[in-house]
Amino acid sequence: MTTAARSTVRVAAKERLADGVVALTLVDPDGARLPDWTPGSHVDLVLPTGDTRQYSLCGDRWDASAYRVAVLREPAGRGGSAWVHEELAVGDLVGLGGPRNQFRLVPAPRYLFLAGGIGITPILAMVDAARRLGADWRLVYGGRTRASMAFLDELDDERVTVWPQDERGLLPLADLLTGLDDGTRVYCCGPAPLLDAVEATCPPGLLRTERFVAREQGAPVRDEPFTVVLDRTGAEVVVTPEVSVLEAVRAAGADVLSSCRQGTCGTCETTVLAGDPDHRDSVLDEAERAAGDCLLVCVSRSRGDRLVLDL
């Protein structure tokens, strides 16, 4: 039983969806279930280049064997998307963090979904949930050109308005966001100018957005061993890439409980006394991750070469 297998996924399919957009189907290398997720969730993909990128899950969560993400090639980006487009091949392994959800679908009688370009990805899962919930919903999906817009074939529904900029201009936000009743929740994901415009127009209590801001990675996620110090006993243990911190500290005599072993239940939360955690769980929110004072040792690791735990 290796941990590497649980935090690694294999590319099972790579498919061109639209101009500049590929979809990846990701599976567990051993065919196991992947961790459960909810609409709005994203995963971290740790590319063989050492880069970490976040992508919204946009597949069918009723199929626990696969994740789907869609990747827009961004010429102005830092190279991660170009690598996915050009180099990543079916059969390759990539590291996985999460899933985590900072963009939850809250219960509401009515939803207005606004998607711009690749921002359709989290919205796609939300549309599916809204359908299943029997909510009243509408999606307005904008993009540069029809050919650049992914998933149009999956959005053949009278409640979906497709709005290619070259045919229809910018999204008519003033019309869309005027006269909304208090029960409506507006979910918007897309490029920064769209989000800025929506935030300027939409009644604030109704709006939820997600911004894809590339996280500054101070150092690449380690693919080399690091040392964990068990502060209470003074023991030190080297954690190699094949084992989890949980397995390593248990082998060193620390009686840490765990349950799900996929970073979702929180049972193995351990206090960090020193070091820089590499959070790969789905329990902690951004503020908790930034605090750096705890670690879900079943999946999370270290960015630096030394981590001191209260064990």
Added chain:
Amino acid sequence: MTAVLPTLDLDPFDPEVLRDPLPAQAALRDAGPLVRLPRYDTWAVARYAEVHAALSDWQSFESAAGVGLTNFRTGTPWRPPSLLLEADPPHHDAPRAVLAKVLGPRALRRLRADWLADAEALVEEVLPGGTVELDAVPTLAAAFPLRVFPDAVGLARKGREHLLPYGDHAFNAFGPTDNPLVLAGNAAMPEHAGWVAQQCERENLAPVGFGADIWAAADRGELTSAQAPLVVRSLLTAGVDTTVHGIGAVLHALAVTPGAWQALRERPELVRVAFDEAVRWESPVQAFFRTTVRDVPVGDAVVPAGEKVLVFFAAANRDPRRWADPDAFDLSRDPSGHVGFGMGIHQCVGQHVARLEAESLLTALLARVTALELAGDPVRHLNNTLRSWESLPLRLVC
């Protein structure tokens, strides 16, 4: 080739089985990965691998048709279904996300020091001088959760005596509706349920506590105001009896296992392991049902769509295919991965609360009590879902 499906004429709700379920659990495990139970026209999984798989696979095994014997698609629930236990995605998503945060390990950090102080105070009251003999069920196992949990929720003082009978009936009601335990509880239920429903309303909850946190989530739009009281109800249904019986289980285990109390005194950092090992060993929640949403293969057989399947946590927790010497309560074991709290998206959302309660009480007891032993024959309390003690006479030596 069609395998012969094992069939057992076994009633999991028979009082004799409830009194000593271990032989029935072993029979279910040994019969095969999937067993037919014609008595209730239902199916059962009792081996660890199949139990773990069924609990994880919410896509095939739904909860919204009820996690008791009654199929909500054809029968009537005795109360409005739980938004957590008796719901599936996507309806389950928002209530689960809110409660997971409210009851999460990080939220509990602020309670830690207070609960340890409460435990020390309770132990002080129970052990005024030297060695005592007492019934650990009312004086410790029930007293401690009732001392800290209703306050943590923010419940009014008046009427708290409804909590244990309400929970007891709710867990009985997962069994057959014509079962003697269910029938015996029916008469008093409107009164208990009425009090519980009242406490779930915002105006009856203290301004600080889990209940207020749930309503605050509703104010932020993370729940609807119609969902909020039902989410509070989940705390009151599932958060009291279960922890009482979990603490009873660990006290019993420590009293009857030679050397265990001494081992824990020498290594008090093992209290969390001790509690989870007790939850594995005793499985305070014995089993829940799931309902197949399609034809689902299990082992060599297939459960047809729309069938109730008894998922036997307790049997899985003592499956020798998974656990070495499963019947031993063993503090040197790693109990991680037990299914006493369930597994998957419905895994007990209050598990960290239960662990903190047990850890607080055991820590306070370990500081005072040098030896823990039985002072008489313990008596079982029968419940269709829970395994628990009515009475647990203990001698606490100090």
